[in-house]
Amino acid sequence: MDAPLPAPEMLIRPWRTATLVASLVAAVELVLLLIAAVLLLAKPLSHAMQRHAQAAAFATPKKAAKIIPHAKQVVARPKLTRGKTKVWVLNGNGRSGAAASEAGRLQSAGYLVRGTANAKRTDYATTVVMYKAPYRGDALRLARVLGVKVVGPLDGLAPAALHGAQLVILLGAS
Numbered sequence: 001m002d003a004p005l006p007a008p009e010m011l012i013r014p015w016r017t018a019t020l021v022a023s024l025v026a027a028v029e030l031v032l033l034l035i036a037a038v039l040l041l042a043k044p045l046s047h048a049m050q051r052h053a054q055a056a057a058f059a060t061p062k063k064a065a066k067i068i069p070h071a072k073q074v075v076a077r078p079k080l081t082r083g084k085t086k087v088w089v090l091n092g093n094g095r096s097g098a099a100a101s102e103a104g105r106l107q108s109a110g111y112l113v114r115g116t117a118n119a120k121r122t123d124y125a126t127t128v129v130m131y132k133a134p135y136r137g138d139a140l141r142l143a144r145v146l147g148v149k150v151v152g153p154l155d156g157l158a159p160a161a162l163h164g165a166q167l168v169i170l171l172g173a174s
Helices: 008-058 098-108 133-146
Strands: 086-091 112-118 128-131 150-153 167-171
Touching: 086 098, 098 112, 098 167, 128 133, 133 150, 133 167
Parallel strands: 086 112, 086 167, 128 150
Antiparallel strands: 128 167
16 A cells, blocks of 8 residues: 655745745854854954054054255254153053152152052053153153153144143053
């Protein structure tokens, strides 16, 4: 005795269901693979982008790097003596006590330290000396005393946040 054959619509439905289930499983696997790829690649890519941005920010523009012969070089001279130069020290490297240690070093060099604080971030790679507009020469002198290579105008800090200081030293990892 032979079993009766199923109706034609019954033969088609299992294939449709199986196809939909297989497609759904493949879509879930694809999403999981994409999430895994993002998790594996996000950190190295963000670090590479951060290094590239820092290099671009601190690079000297090519036009400014050219020295024109017989042109007068404008040298920024300090406006204040060390004893009258007020410095605000920010710890941006995450090491405990780094700002207080640097403040002591500045005081022994004759500077007035207005205070110390932690920076908003603790992952700065480079130490930076920043200055209010008319105190570029004072900032260059401070950078020379401390061996800091990066000097620039106040960036991201309001002058009111300096508590009367003319210069800010933002401590980085190096």
